[in-house]
Amino acid sequence: MADLILHHYAGSxxxxxxxxxxxxxxxxxxxxxxxVILPKPDVVALTGGxxxxxxxxxxxxxxxxxALMCRVIDRLHPEPPLYPDGVAGLAEIVAQWADSSxxxxxxxxxxxPANAAHLIGDAAPTYLKAFAADRAAMxxxxxxxxxADARAAxxxxxxxLASILADGRPFLLGALPTIADVSAAQSVWFMNRVPATAExxxxxxxxxxxxxxxxxxxxxxxxxxxxxxxxxxxAAATDxxxxxxxxxxxxxxxxxxxxxxTDYAHDEVVGQLVGLDADEIVVARRDxxxxxxxxxxxxxGFQVKARALPKDSA
Numbered sequence: 524m525a526d527l528i529l530h531h532y533a534g535s536x537x538x539x540x541x542x543x544x545x546x547x548x549x550x551x552x553x554x555x556x557x558x559v560i561l562p563k564p565d566v567v568a569l570t571g572g573x574x575x576x577x578x579x580x581x582x583x584x585x586x587x588x589x590a591l592m593c594r595v596i597d598r599l600h601p602e603p604p605l606y607p608d609g610v611a612g613l614a615e616i617v618a619q620w621a622d623s624s625x626x627x628x629x630x631x632x633x634x635x636p637a638n639a640a641h642l643i644g645d646a647a648p649t650y651l652k653a654f655a656a657d658r659a660a661m662x663x664x665x666x667x668x669x670x671a672d673a674r675a676a677x678x679x680x681x682x683x684l685a686s687i688l689a690d691g692r693p694f695l696l697g698a699l700p701t702i703a704d705v706s707a708a709q710s711v712w713f714m715n716r717v718p719a720t721a722e723x724x725x726x727x728x729x730x731x732x733x734x735x736x737x738x739x740x741x742x743x744x745x746x747x748x749x750x751x752x753x754x755x756x757x758a759a760a761t762d763x764x765x766x767x768x769x770x771x772x773x774x775x776x777x778x779x780x781x782x783x784x785t786d787y788a789h790d791e792v793v794g795q796l797v798g799l800d801a802d803e804i805v806v807a808r809r810d811x812x813x814x815x816x817x818x819x820x821x822x823x824g825f826q827v828k829a830r831a832l833p834k835d836s837a
Contacts, residue, residue, distance in 0.1 A: 524599070525581050525582045526551075526552070526553050526581070526756070527545070527550065527551075527552040527553065527579065527580075527581060527596065527599075528552070528553040528554075528555060528579065528580035528581070528748060528753055528756065529541060529542070529545070529552055529553070529554055529555070529577055529579055529580075530555045530557050530566065530569070530576070530577055530578050530579070530580060530750075530753070531554070531555070531556070531557065531576055531577035532556055532557055532558075532559055532576060533556075534559070534642065534716070535576045535577060536626065536630060536709040536710060536712065536713045537575075537576065537577060537589045537622075537709060538576055538577040539708075539709045539712045539713070540589050540593070540622075540705050540706060540708070540709040541577055541579070541589055541592055541593065541596075542742040542743075543705045543708060543709075543737060543738075543740050543742070544593050544596055544597075544605065544702075544705055545596070545742055545743035546740035546741035546742045546743045547603065547605075547700060547705070547740040548596065548600045548602070548603065548743070549743060549744075550596075550600060550743045550744070551743060551744040551745075551746070552743055552744070552745060552746070553745075553746050553747070553748040553753075554745045554746065554747050554748060555580075555747075555748050555749070555750050555752075555753050556747075556750075557576055557577075557750070559576075561574065565750035565751070565753070565754060566578075566750075568754060568810045568811075568812050568813045569585050569753070569754065569757060569810070569813050569816060569818075570585055570587060570792065570818055571792040571793065571794060571806070571808045571810070571816075571818055572790045572791060572792045572793075573587050573784075573788075573790060573792050573818065573820075574788060574790055575587070575588075575784070575788050577589065577592070578592070579592040579595065579596075580753060580756070580757065581595075581764070582756060582757065582760035582762075582763070583756075583757040583758075583760035583763055583813070583814065583815065583816045583817065584763055584764045584816070584817050584819060585757075585816055585817065585818045585819065586819045587818065587819065587820050588784075588820060588821050588824060588825070589622070590618070590619075590622065590821050590823070590824070591803065591819060591820065591821040593605055593702055593705070594606075594802075594821075595819075597702075603699070603700070604699075604701075605701060605702040605705075606701065606702060607696075607699050607701060610696045610697065610701060611701075613696060613703075614696055614701035614702050614703045615702060615703075617695060617696070617703035617706070617707070618701075618702045618703050618705075618706035618707075619706075619823075621703065621706035621707040621709075621710065622706050623786075624680070625680055625707060625710050626709070626710050628668065628673050628676045628677055628680065629677060629680075629710035629711075629713065629714055630710060630713050631667050631668070631673065632668075632670065632673040632674065632677060632714075632720070633713055633714050633716070633717055633720045635670060637719070638717040638719060638720070641716065641717045641718065642716060642717065662787045662788075681727050681730055684707065684727075684729075684730050684733075685727055685729050685730055688729040688730065688733055689729065693733070693736055694733070694736070694737075695707065695733070700736075700737065700740075704733075704737050705737065705740075708734055708737040708738065711724055711730065711734045712734075712738070715734075754812045754813050757813040757814055757816055758812065758813055758814040759814075760814070763807075763815075763817045764817065764819075766797045766798030766805045766817065767798060767800070768796060768797070768798060768799045768800075769799060769800040769801070772799045772800070774796055774799055774827065774829060775796070776796060776797060777795055777796065777797075778795070778796045778829050779793070779794075779795060779796075779829065779830060780793070780794065780795075780796045780806060780827050780828060780829055780830060781793045781827070781828055781830045782794075782804055782806060782818075782820050782825055782826070782827050783825065783826050783828075784824060784825055784826075785824055785825060785826050786824060792806060792808075792818055792820075793806070793808070793830065794806030794807050794808035794818065795807045795808070796827070797817060798817075798819070799822075799827065800822070801822060802821065802822055803819055803820070803821060803822060804819070804820045804821075804822055804825060804827045805817050805818070805819050805820075806818050
């Protein structure tokens, strides 16, 4: 079986979510560190413009968005399951809440100016300015909650999590961990990177203990890989994951399309449609260094539209 190659960086919450999945399943994987901010030429060579972190590479198939990545990992390595029978639908609903509502309160609250030194260290002012500009470009219309409003939301969200755990269950949906646990854990992990917010987490004993059980999954067995080596892996691949375009989706195999996230970082990926159904979008594209690649996106959270492919992208 081809290597799982995770393109990520150490401080990325969604990367931590996927790292915990790899640990939960006890997997070996290859690690490629990506830049925190633009420019990201090796990332763009593989993804075609998608610049959010992380993404997963399996030979010349590139999987974007952690929700899809986790489903792919679970399909290839089904034990222990991320989506156990009987609670799979509920697990994905809770995970979607954790990836959106909880994340967009916990992470910005943790990144308030008073905590910057713990997250970015002694970075030069020029880097801090570049980081702020990079994130602002990804979220130009985002209206952030005030600190008071964010704290109120965190109080409410942690109260809800605590009420779920109040019966003594080890994980959010019962005796077994699910995608809901790793999705919620990423925000607690990020809060634990800062002493002030970590201390606040510890005041919620049931949540702190639950998070400890999830963190104990670890990250599996990691081996490092350079971005240049990852490009060579893609270029050397001789086939791709099977795909199909399901009838009735409004687009046909071979159509030139653009794919854009619907929430933030609206960088368009352009290519030839080779896969489309209720769950997934797949476009084929060619890069001078990576060769022919297939870039996969979940259907939820992304928009796919027919378009004319620029002449220099053929």
